[in-house]
Structures are given as C-alpha cells and as structure tokens.
Amino acid sequence: MSEVILSVKNLSVEYRVEEGIVKAVNDVSFDVKSGETLGLVGETGAGKTTIALSIMGLLPVPPAVVTQGEILFEGENILAANEKYLRTLRGNKISMIFQDPMSALNPSTYVGDQISEVIMLHNKVSKDKAREMAEECLEMVGIPKNRYAEYPHKFSGGMKQRVIIAIALACNPNLLIADEPTTALDVTIQAQILELMEQLKEKKGTSNILITHDLGVIAKMCDRVAVIYAGEIVEMGTLRQVFKNTAHPYTKGLFDALPGNSLSGKRLKPIKGSMPDPTSLPENCKFANRCFNKSDKCDQRIKLVDIGDGHLVRCVSPLCSEGVKSH
C-alpha cells in the first residue's frame, strides 16, 4: 500500500459575491496516494478548478472563503500554512497546469525565458545551460526550439497551453495538478503530453490530479475517478468501478451524452435541465430534478455511501452495486 500524500478533508468553499453566496465546493473529501493519478470530472461550474486552487493555496480571497475543512499535504495543513511555506511548496513540490494559459504566462517575457527561469529556480545551472534545457522542454512539448524568443500572444491557443505544461513539468513536482491540460490540443500532441506525464510518474513517482471532461483521457490515465456535481462528490471509485459499474445517474448521463453514443442520428443526448443555481442549492439530492431515476426517496439529504469495495455513491437508488455488472 503506497502512502497518502494529499488528503482533502470535508472541504467547503464559497464565493461571496454581489449576487449572493456561491457554494462552489461542499464537503469534499478525497485522498491521493503517492504515484497515483486521480481524475476529477464533472459539469462546467461543478467546482473542479476551485478544489485545485484550494490545494495550491491560490484561491482568490476575497471573494473566496473556505468555510470548513483541511487539506493535508505530507501531513501539513495547507489551509493554515503561511504564504512563505506555500510559495516553496508551489515552486518545488506541487505544480499546477492552469486551465487558462494566459493568466499563467507573463505577456511581456519570451516564452522560452519563462521556462528557463523556472529551471534556474530548481537547478543550479548557468544561464546558457538553462536556455539549452528550456529549448529541450519546448521540443518535448512539440514546439520547435527556434520559437524560444517569442511572446505568448504570438502563439496559438494550444502552443500557449504547451508552454504552461513545459513549465509545470520542469518543476519536477511530487504532485501535479493538471486542470484541463489537453483541451486545446489535437490528439497526437495530446498523446505526446500524456506520455510525458506518465514518464514523470514512473521516474519520480509523481502523483497527479487530472481535471478533464475528456472521458477518453480519464480512461487512459487515471487509477481512480471522482465525479463532481454542484460542488459535491457524487461518485468515486477505481477507474473500473466508475466506468464499468457506473452507479450514479449523473455519471451515466455523461457517458450517454458523448457523440458516437447517440442512437438518434444527428441529435445528441445531453442530460436534460441544468445544474441548480449555486447560490441556492437544495438540501435534498442536487441532481434529482434532472434524474431519470427519481423517486420520493430522493427528497432528503443524501450521504455518500460505499456500495462495495470502496465504490462511493451519493444516491438512494444507485444503478448497480459492486459485483453486479451493468453498462
């Protein structure tokens, strides 16, 4: 059994804005073990990026407020740590690939220099050596090295994303949080990037939290998966449990919505309705108003329960229990 390096316990985060209090993350708990890749999936606005930013200690405060919980990294509570400790943590042990590349890149510094700065921060090397290593990093993410001395706005969307990835990987982190790392990339470059992440995992035992709505990428990369809905974990288990023994109606809805799975010709099958207003979340099952499997029993607060072998589901009538194959 490998050790737990990150433990998120009962985390709740709100954004207090003019329109009201957005309950973005509600009582979320999960562990990440050393060398493991945990996938986070869920609807846009479900709270995935907020969870990631909490771990990085980078929540925008205000409007963000952590109302309860702990985040233990190597035993230390990140939420109670001071900024200095967080800064060394972020530079060395935890790094993040941000969903929005422009917010993470400096618009007035050459992309290559942004990579070599990070390299110099982590390795005792000369400027020239750092440049050489940064050029290698660029080539590793599929960008010719003669593009070193260009500004970010001259790069395509996917090229900016790849620069962010190169920077995050150059840190050699123990924990890599990747927030939609490959959404702007074509599948051949994506395959190359995913391979790099796997190499790092093999070489250094890096743990990964991979946030993506690409279920194919989850299938390829993750050991375990957590499905988030309206700020809550609604299903969590091993890749096999969640993909082959799908228990929560929302998770099932995600699979059914994929192009290629639609039986009705041109029209796709989205989950009907939309996520509840995060400023006034219902007390009962938050998915009930969209659920095809709804009954009177749903009209209560629903707990996350183990339906067998650690497969957790927040539903009173899960679509299956462990051992019974569905799908």
Place this chain on the structure above:
Amino acid sequence: MSVILKVENLKKYFDVQGGKLHAVDGISFSINEGETFGIVGESGCGKSTLGRTIIHLYQPTSGKIIFENKDITFISKKECRELLRKMQFIFQDPYSSLNPRMTVIDIIMEPLLIDGMKRKDARQRASELMEMVGLSKMFETSYPHELDGGRRQRIGIARALALEPKFIICDEPVSALDVSIQAQILNLMLELQEKLKLTYIFITHDLSVVKHISDRVMVMYLGQTVELAETQELFSNPVHPYTKALLSAVPSIDIDEQQKREILHGEIASPINPQPGCRFAARCKYSTSRCKTDDPQLVEIKPGHFVSCYNV
C-alpha cells in the same frame, strides 16, 4: 447547392524574429451553403489564423477569398463591417476574448448597438439570446471572470448569433465544455443551422465532434492542406500518414480496449522560413528522399477525396 465561400491559394505570413512565419501557406477550398465544413489539424498548424484571415481579422498576404460570388480579399473598413452582418466568429479562448470590464448582457448587446439597434431593443434581443444558449437571467449583470469556462463560451456563442449571420466560423466552440453541455450546444447549433440555413466552418480538436457535425473535413498540417474529403470517407479511408496518426490517437473510453496508438516522433518542422519538401516528412515513417526535397500537391484520388502525399 450553391457555393457560399471560396478560398483560393490563400496565404497568411507573419513577420517574426528570424523571418517569415508561414501560418497559412496556400490553402484552397470551397464551401456550399448550409454545409458544415470541419477543420482539424495539429495545434499551431494555422486553423485559427485561417479562420481569422477569412473574416478579415488579419489581412491576407496573398490569394483570394470569394464570399457570395464577391471578391472580398481586400476590402475597406466599411465593407468589413457589412461583412460582419453575414459572417461571424466564435473565438477559441473564452477567457481572453471577452472584455473583462463589461457585463454579460453588455457583451452580447455590443454588436447590436454597433449595428445601430436601439438600446431597448438590443437589450430585449440580448435577453432572448441568453435564453437561447441556456444562460440564466441571473448572469446578466455578472462579469466574465465570475463565470466558469462553459458559461463564458456560451456568451461568445450568443454574441456571434446576435446579428443573425448566415455564416459562422466556430473556433473550438465546445472544447471548454463538459460533454453534456457540449451536447446541448452542438444540438443548439444544429437546430439553428436548420432553422436559419447557417453555414459553418467548424474548427476543433475533438474528432468525435467533427465526425458528428461535419459534412466534409479538411486536415491541415503546418499551414497546408494534407487531406480533404467527405466526413464518412475520411474517417473510414484515411490516406495521408498524418491523418492516419491523428485518427489512431483518439483515446477511447473503453478501458478494456487496448489501443494501438501511434505516437509521432521525429523533429517538428518550423513554420518560420520552412524548407522545401513535405512538412510532415521528418515525422513520417513512409517518407522517401523525394519527400524531403519536393512539395507534394493536393490531388483528387477519388471524386471529392483530395490528398497531398507522394506515397498514395
């Protein structure tokens, strides 16, 4: 069916340190009215630049753009504004393409106001548009940074639809969205297409989306077209080695299906002052000496199926 857009040998070069960057390097195609024309290709191969050049966000370097039988390659600012009534663009990046100092409703109203609509009517129309793309009323006064990526992308879609254009260039309109909302938006786009007889250029990395939505697909590599065919044909009979690698790399959701995916290796050619020869040659396992010296041309190997490769 009539041709609505024709692009002939279009080029867009940027001046950069070290020379000319050939972002779009001699692209030709035509699109029929009501058609969805998919464009796929490696990140950085020039898809966004192609779209932006067609809609005149960039000046073309050379070539021809013909829209509704009118040569629009080089037009005045005023003609450009008129063009925007018929042709619109949905931006790739829902983060930096929206003005952070404007509220959602103002962003959607802006093109209507520029077009001369009265404020009251524009507001009404903008509300309708928000409803159409599934943005709740409570977000009218929000600022883009307060919203998640999916909602921001819907603002861009509502804004593009505001002037009821006939032709929309969609640059990754659904890639920031989760699969369920993606399905909603794609359905919405298909419905609007039927209702308003829209024509789309649809740029995306998601091959299952492109397969689902497009009538024809063009595959680009470093500024050039390597393959162009009807969707069904392209997906069942890919010919160009890059297209083949691309199709093989799609990750499957079946965790038991052991895929043989092809990871491309070899040096990636630079678009700055590119060398003669096929631009994919250094990464191609079939390349011969000729591929490294001569430029392959796009040839029709079957009716409607075009490929640019010496080894077909």
